[in-house]
Amino acid sequence: MRLRHLLLLAQLPFWALLLIAFLILQTGLDRRVQVLEQSRVTRTQLEGVNALLTHVVDMETGVRGYVIAGQPSFLEPYYRGETAYPAVLKALSDSGTLRDGDRAHLNRIRGIIQQWQTEVARPEIQARPDRPEAATAMVRSGQGKRLLDGLRTEVETLTQALTARLQASDQQAQRQLDLLRLELGVAAGVLLLLSVLTTLGAARLLTRPLTALGRGAQQVSEQQDAGAVTEQGPREYRDLTGTFNRMTERIVEARRATDHAAHELASRNAWLRDLSRLSDAMQAARSLDEGGEILTRALPHLLPGTSGQLLQHNASRNLLLHAAQWGDPMGSPTPDHCWALRRGETQGDPADEPFMPPCPGQSDTYLCAPLFSHGETLGLLRVRPDPHTDLPALRGALNDVARQVALALASLRLQDRLLQQSIRDPLTGLYNRRHLEAQLTAGVAAAHATGGPLSLIALDIDHFKRLNDTFGHDAGDAALVRVSAALRDLAPAGSTPARPGGEEFTLLLPHMTQAGAAALAEQVRTAVEDLHLTHDGLPLGQVTVSLGVATLPAGGTGDALVVAADQALYAAKRGGRNRVVTAA
Known part of the structure; x- marks a missing residue:
């Protein structure tokens, strides 16, 4: 099968679904138009019933005004309504959608109107010129009110029936609209699903020879270790695959060397950022006790794989007092026995200091860094590394930390002295x-x-x-x-x-x-x-x-x-x- 035939065949389901969707839409629209037409007719009937009641009320108002005032001009609403209401009744009766019960209500309404005209309205109109007392007595008898109350009852019953029918029509129209939406949604979903499946199938058939090569290129671009791509297909493709495999091997080797250097640099930068954060935190501290708490939290993170302590000189400078400690407990040397304080430099690595004896009572490997600031010895930073710790790297990190801690402690001491002087x-x-x-x-x-x-x-x-x-x-x-x-x-x-x-x-x-x-x-x-x-x-x-x-x-x-x-x-x-x- 040729490619154009495959593409045409793939389009047939879309055309079929579009035709089905059009038919569904056409049928749903026809049903909705019918229901809306029925609703329109029902609304027209409701308007006619309301107009009929309005004419009768106008007629009754005109007769009552004439009986009370005796002026013929008050009868204009009566004659206007008497002329108009038969046409309204005829229009309602001729409506083909009325049910038998509705027509029965219309017949009773027609009879009540005629009875009211015959027994109430016309006798009152005839009696008012010569016998106003008789006309007034007719009004007071309440016969006209009873007839009109019966008329209102019939009109209200018919209105309720038409209103219920209108609501049912509206609900039916809404259900048909919802059904139409559902049908169109299902058709759209099926069309979308079919489009996805067809696209995936066609893509798989068209791109299968290049999938392996593309996956390998993507792995290389995403800095992943890509395996060799299988050489298959035409000669040009095999040559391209072989060249790609050789290029990938060189890229992977170079990337590993770069990643190792970048990892070391990133670790160093992260460590320096943490050291900077420690400096910021120590600058924000308000007292030596608060600074000691900060160092207790920070030093295990900056010097991982160690146990240690931060020692400060007492006022007499003959003892080293604990300011911070982490990890396993350690003994505290005296200032006279600490080689780091004597020499003024980091001390304790056996590889670097083969001739220096350990502090009295100290048998483990340790590193001690004196804390200096502005020519003053503030104390000692002392750590004991784990057996697998890189001692040269730890020594460099310890010196950096010691410089920052010395500056921070000197600042806190000065701040404490100034505070005490101020208060x-x-x-x-x-x-x-x-x-x-x-x-x-x-x-x-x-x-x-x-x-x-x-x-x-x-x-x-x-x-x-x-x-x-x-x-x-x-x-x-x-x-x-x-x-x-x-x-x-x-x-x-x-x-x-x-x-x-x-x-x-x-x-x-x-x-x-x-x-x-x-x-x-x-x-x-x-x-x-x-x-x-x-x-x-x-x-x-x-x-x-x-x-x-x-x-x-x-x-x-x-x-x-x-x-x-x-x-x-x-x-x-x-x-x-x-x-x-x-x-x-």
């Missing part, structure tokens, strides 16, 4: 006024949110000016330091001991009632009273403090709490000093 009083080490106000605002908001208590103790050193004038400002500073130490020792956890200024001190007590705050204030007063202060070998005499205690009321503000505590403090001063006064 601490330089003389006493207590919090300053700015930090106290921030904690007061937060404490008031927490107290309002939870309904818990918030208390404040305000204290002042008695006769502090006299102490300064007698012994000098250095003695006064010594007294301030000792009093602040006593206050700091008695301050409970979570409280804020502060020195707003001069000889005034404040103790903010979240979650403490007024009674508890008053008891604590008494302890502070007693502790200060028991102090024995000297300066340059000279006794300074007894130092006492006056204290005011206040508790935040419901809906109160921080300023109001401070004012209440100050007023209580002034009351303690006025009461003789060296006492505790609780605000009302």
